[in-house]
Amino acid sequence: MKLISGWETDLSKRTEILAVHKVKLREFLEKLELWDSLQKGELKCEVCRITLTIDNIGLIIPLGTKIGICCTEMDCLLKMKQMKENKT
Numbered sequence: 688m689k690l691i692s693g694w695e696t697d698l699s700k701r702t703e704i705l706a707v708h709k710v711k712l713r714e715f716l717e718k719l720e721l722w723d724s725l726q727k728g729e730l731k732c733e734v735c736r737i738t739l740t741i742d743n744i745g746l747i748i749p750l751g752t753k754i755g756i757c758c759t760e761m762d763c764l765l766k767m768k769q770m771k772e773n774k775t
């Protein structure tokens with residue numbers, strides 16, 4: 688659960704981290720049983736509803752009991768951050 692622990696305020700840094708850990712990201716998604724959905728194009732950005740691929744996942748965070756995923760758009764990243772803060 689390394690990818691979702693803590694919130695990096697520097698979003699560009701976070702994107703870099705995700706890029707470096709793309710292999711880890713796959714493992715991570717497999718663990719969450721989201722990898723298959725991603726491959727089938729069934730995963731959507733929580734904010735703008737764009738179809739997510741391994742290349743445009745910006746953030747994965749726990750939102751209450753479910754997992755919130757959004758794309759790399761700055762607007763979406765910021766909205767997800769707000770959603771997360773509202774839940775906690």
Ligand SMILES: [Zn+2]
Nearest residue numbers: 732735758763
């Ligand atoms: Zn989005």
